[in-house]
Amino acid sequence: MDHRIRLHGLRAFAVAASHLNFTRAAEDLGVSQSAVSHQIQQLEQHIGTQLFHRRNRKLALTEAGHVLLSEVRKGFWHFSRGLDDLEALSTSGAVRVDVTPRFALKWLAPRLSDFSHTFSSIKLKVHQSTKTTDFSTSDADVSIEWHLVEPPDRISHLLLPARLSPICSPDLLSGANPLRKPSDIGNHTVLFERDGTTWSKWFEVAGCPSVTPAEGVAIDDGNIRVQAAINGQGIDLGSLELLTDELASGRLIQPFGTILEAGGYYLTYPAETFDRPRPRLFIEWLLHEAGI
Numbered sequence: 001m002d003h004r005i006r007l008h009g010l011r012a013f014a015v016a017a018s019h020l021n022f023t024r025a026a027e028d029l030g031v032s033q034s035a036v037s038h039q040i041q042q043l044e045q046h047i048g049t050q051l052f053h054r055r056n057r058k059l060a061l062t063e064a065g066h067v068l069l070s071e072v073r074k075g076f077w078h079f080s081r082g083l084d085d086l087e088a089l090s091t092s093g094a095v096r097v098d099v100t101p102r103f104a105l106k107w108l109a110p111r112l113s114d115f116s117h118t119f120s121s122i123k124l125k126v127h128q129s130t131k132t133t134d135f136s137t138s139d140a141d142v143s144i145e146w147h148l149v150e151p152p153d154r155i156s157h158l159l160l161p162a163r164l165s166p167i168c169s170p171d172l173l174s175g176a177n178p179l180r181k182p183s184d185i186g187n188h189t190v191l192f193e194r195d196g197t198t199w200s201k202w203f204e205v206a207g208c209p210s211v212t213p214a215e216g217v218a219i220d221d222g223n224i225r226v227q228a229a230i231n232g233q234g235i236d237l238g239s240l241e242l243l244t245d246e247l248a249s250g251r252l253i254q255p256f257g258t259i260l261e262a263g264g265y266y267l268t269y270p271a272e273t274f275d276r277p278r279p280r281l282f283i284e285w286l287l288h289e290a291g292i
Contacts (some may be wrong), residue, residue, distance in 0.1 A: 009043030012036045013051060013065075014072045018058040025088055028040065069094050096125040096280045098133045098143040102222030103265050106242040108144070112291055118285070130193065130220040135270045141279040142286075146193075148263040159290040161264040162239045164198060167252045169232040179255045182206040189215040189234035191225045198237055198262055206258040226252070239265075 005157070016025035016036060026033040028181035042052055053064035061069065099108055104126060112124065132151065150156050168188075172179050177187035182203070190199055190213040204210045217234055219225045229236040230251050238252075240259070246252040267286055273279045 002132055006043065006046065009039045009046070010072055012039040013043055014069065014076070014207060016040060016052070016059070017061060017065065019068045019175050020061075022059070041279055044056045049056055084100070085112065092126050093121070094123040095142070095278050096127060096140045097282070098127050098129045098138070098145075100130055100144060100146055100222060100265070101224075102226070102239070102242050103144055103146070103160070105223055106245075107265075114213040114289075115282070115285055119281060122281065124282070128221075130222075131267070135273075141167055141276075142267060142269040142283060144267050146263065147266050148198075150217055151266060151268055154268045155274070156266045156268045157287060157290075157292055159267050159286070159292070160239075160241055160263050162262050163241065164202060164237045164260040164262050165240055165254050165258060166202070166235050167226075167238040167243060168229050168235040168254055170253045171232050172235070173253070173255065182256050183211050184209040185235055186211040186213055188213065189217060191217050191219055191234040191236040193220050193222070193225070194218065198260065201262060202237055202258065202260040205260050206256065 010030065012025060012035075016022055016026050019025055019028075022040075023033050026036045029036065040051065047064075047068075048171045050062050051063045051068060051155065053060040053062055059197075097108075112126075115124065127140065129143070129291070132145055132147075133140050135143075135154065144159065146162065150158070161218070166182075166185060168179070172188065177184065179185065179188075184200070186208075187205075190196070192199055195218070196213075196216055199213070199216075203209050217228075219228065222238075222242075225236045226238065226246065228234055229238070230246065237260070240247075240254070243252060247254060267283065267290075269279070269283065
């Protein structure tokens with residue numbers, strides 16, 4: 001069946017189904033009543049089933065008609081959303097993104113040129129934050145945050161699982177308190193974002209749950225924690241996927257192979273955000289980049 005004929009038939013069917021009247025459908029479409037009837041008959045012949053019960057000049061949808069109407073409406077909704085997206089691309093506008101500093105530097109920033117090239121009319125406002133975004137008070141459209149578990153009360157997608165392991169300067173392998181086994185970390189300063197919870201979980205996995213580090217320093221910016229570790233100022237519990245360059249260069253080492261799988265980096269946003277074309281395009285692009 002010719003695609004144009006099929007499309008005409010679907011359009012005639014959708015309008016006729018909304019009125020349950022071929023005459024009114026013809027008026028809406030600007031064609032004759034017989035043309036509407038003929039287009040629908042061709043569609044029915046093509047799919048091999050009736051879409052309407054025709055009784056005493058009254059129309060009623062068959063079971064197949066109800067099924068098709070539901071799908072056709074979805075199709076028109078996607079078509080309408082596509083037009084909204086085209087309109088968004090024809091005018092300039094911005095999308096604000098809250099994102100944790102480490103993820104921004106190592107994962108998001110290298111990909112932003114691709115987004116800017118593809119969606120040149122959409123300007124991104126990237127705001128680094130270590131806090132959970134309160135969308136009721138913030139002007140952020142979306143947020144990329146680290147969480148141990150999927151955050152509630154918002155839509156979320158896991159972009160990158162967190163595989164945490166101690167990382168430090170190679171200088172800590174020697175000296176007064178060399179790192180030989182996981183419990184040796186207890187003789188050193190540890191670095192963490194909010195509290196020592198994740199360190200406690202890692203020590204449990206490593207088989208030394210009673211270890212209490214000599215000192216702990218809270219640094220909420222992941223980039224600063226990594227630099228402090230490079231400088232030999234402490235041992236960080238870092239996300240390995242965001243440390244490939246530092247580990248490959250030898251500026252940092254992973255002294256022990258034990259890995260704690262703990263949450264990850266989530267893209268989060270309120271449900272209503274997806275109804276707006278520019279944020280939706282950014283969300284869809286980001287999910288594609290993450291392979292989701």
